[in-house]
Amino acid sequence: MPTISQKGNKMPESPIRKLVPYAEDAKKRGVNVFHLNIGQPDIKTPQVALDAVKNNTLETLAYVRSEGSEIYRTKLANYYVAHNISVAADDIVVTTGGSEALLFTIGSITDPGDEIIIPEPFYANYNGFSTASGVTVVPVISKIEDNFALPKIEDFEKLITKKTKAILICNPGNPTGYLYAKEEIEKLKQIVLKHDLYLIADEVYREFAYDGLQHTSVLSLEGLEANAIVIDSVSKRYSMCGARIGCIVSKNKQFIATAIKFAQARLSPPTYALMASEAALDTPKSYFDEVIEEYVERRNTLIEELEKIEGVKVATPKGAFYCVAELPVTDADHFAQWILEAFHHKMETLMVAPASGFYSTPGEGKNQVRIAYVLNKKDLIRSVEILKEALKQYPN
């Protein structure tokens, strides 16, 4: 028998996806499952994007340019400029989702054995991309008690070795919903400049900043041009997760030229999705106003309801559409599986993502789950009610 690679064996199962078969079994038993496990919003995609694809007149569905068409990158640059991020079309490489943007970035700046420092808990798939690239994630722990604020600068500095190539943040944060203050980004700037590191910011939730707070892009800081890399995607901004269009943005020309070589090897981003993404840039501001208002209401509802449950601790998110909740259980992985496999409340149950997969430190987050508030208020209230019942009945 030929063998599986060490890398393949080490690849983590996705905490967001691994319980899907249990949810499918529950559905087969007639149980309705509320999906709070994945950042798949029920929000409608802007009509202008849907229409662009419906009205397309393509006769041959051809490749587009590997780094994305010039027209799309130019329109996208205008979007960034409107968000106080001064970049041009040539600073952008269009990718197949934020996922590929991260993969190309890691490939361009790290070799196997290199290290990337990431505040923990972090987006679970960072583990997957790092493993696939042979890179070690070095976590710096942020705490639920501190609302997952940026750890102290000293905590970062003591982790930097000769193998450290970058600090990676997600801002606003998945799974924490934490929005970094400008001062925090400034602190990171000082560290990366001092140690010649890249500062990679996954800013796919840029628009989702609440309570009047401002998002600060790493590309908006002067003097960080050679170090700052933004990972972006249309998935959350326009509720078009299925498009799979993202991008890398950086003023570092050598880095962009390298990323383009990775892009050329896979030929082309998906053409229909690029069409939708280009049109989506014409989405009216009113769309975002409504969406943000909806998410703030959902967040308030979710946090309020969760805080009513005894033993549940929750950090208040200031952005994105996730929260991390600590549950009165010892093994949230087991609990999350149990509510799908062995529990229902009036033929309804819910699916959450166990938080352990969002940590790389063994044992951390064992009693936490990530909840995505991607469903309407009524469903959220019902979901928390089910959670409460489940916690009552859970035997462990």
Place this chain on the structure above:
Amino acid sequence: MPTISQKGNKMPESPIRKLVPYAEDAKKRGVNVFHLNIGQPDIKTPQVALDAVKNNTLETLAYVRSEGSEIYRTKLANYYVAHNISVAADDIVVTTGGSEALLFTIGSITDPGDEIIIPEPFYANYNGFSTASGVTVVPVISKIEDNFALPKIEDFEKLITKKTKAILICNPGNPTGYLYAKEEIEKLKQIVLKHDLYLIADEVYREFAYDGLQHTSVLSLEGLEANAIVIDSVSKRYSMCGARIGCIVSKNKQFIATAIKFAQARLSPPTYALMASEAALDTPKSYFDEVIEEYVERRNTLIEELEKIEGVKVATPKGAFYCVAELPVTDADHFAQWILEAFHHKMETLMVAPASGFYSTPGEGKNQVRIAYVLNKKDLIRSVEILKEALKQYPN
């Protein structure tokens, strides 16, 4: 300044894509450029696939299952069964193009430093994917004089080391157009079974077998279930290169489970493209009959015209839609750039892919180019005429 990775520096430029800026400059000067550099056919995508997307009623462009929807994989399994390849939905992982299928496959079965043996010349992007994965391509040379037939078994065996994990073939071959005989696949079977290797076959050109010859899939051989991996894609079959939907097919359950972990990390293949791909499976047989007839005519025209030029040597392709031609020049890279940069014939020129990028042995293929016969007969005849003129005028 933060640095680029060794891997990033080593990433090859795509021989198919690297001359694109020169072609764009030529167009800016008003020169018409015939694109024979890339496997982007002018053939129309089946109407049934185009219509599925045009008539979609999605309101939220959502993720699909990481390994592809069950309904698509089931329909796809039926397609394989109809091609004498006995597989089920669970033997398939849907990917973002054949490119991603190869990347997940390499990730699942190799670690950095491992080796994959590939008959040379080979599809240029195999170099890119190998470099990105830290894997060494070990070439076994096939010769234009032999029409690029499979090298002798002994040639393979003497290259096998402890680090060898797989033999990778492209069948029908890109860039050679070579179609492996059943006996050749049987020989490869003996080697991989003897040495516990995987046999990866890129079969994206399965339908494009000419002159009454039959394509033999590695999945159709008994006893090869644990070793055979097929890389596939809708790009060429349905002339929908821009879809970016491919798949991995294997009866090796452990391998498939590993590939799914890679798929989960990037969440979802592109949804619109999946819709088009699912509908494309209903393409009538008449579509393929016409397309194959068209390609055979194009091939005959191209080879006939090329053979008229003194000093040009060409292997006759039996499948796919490429041929490798040896030109009376010493540096085909320079020549290919020169015809875009400094030459035109009546304000027209052409773009070909220098073949050196399809070899990993330094110096091989220096006087060869790959020509894709993806344009209509008239354009092909005109292209060869331009080539002839260019060879006359070329100063080197």
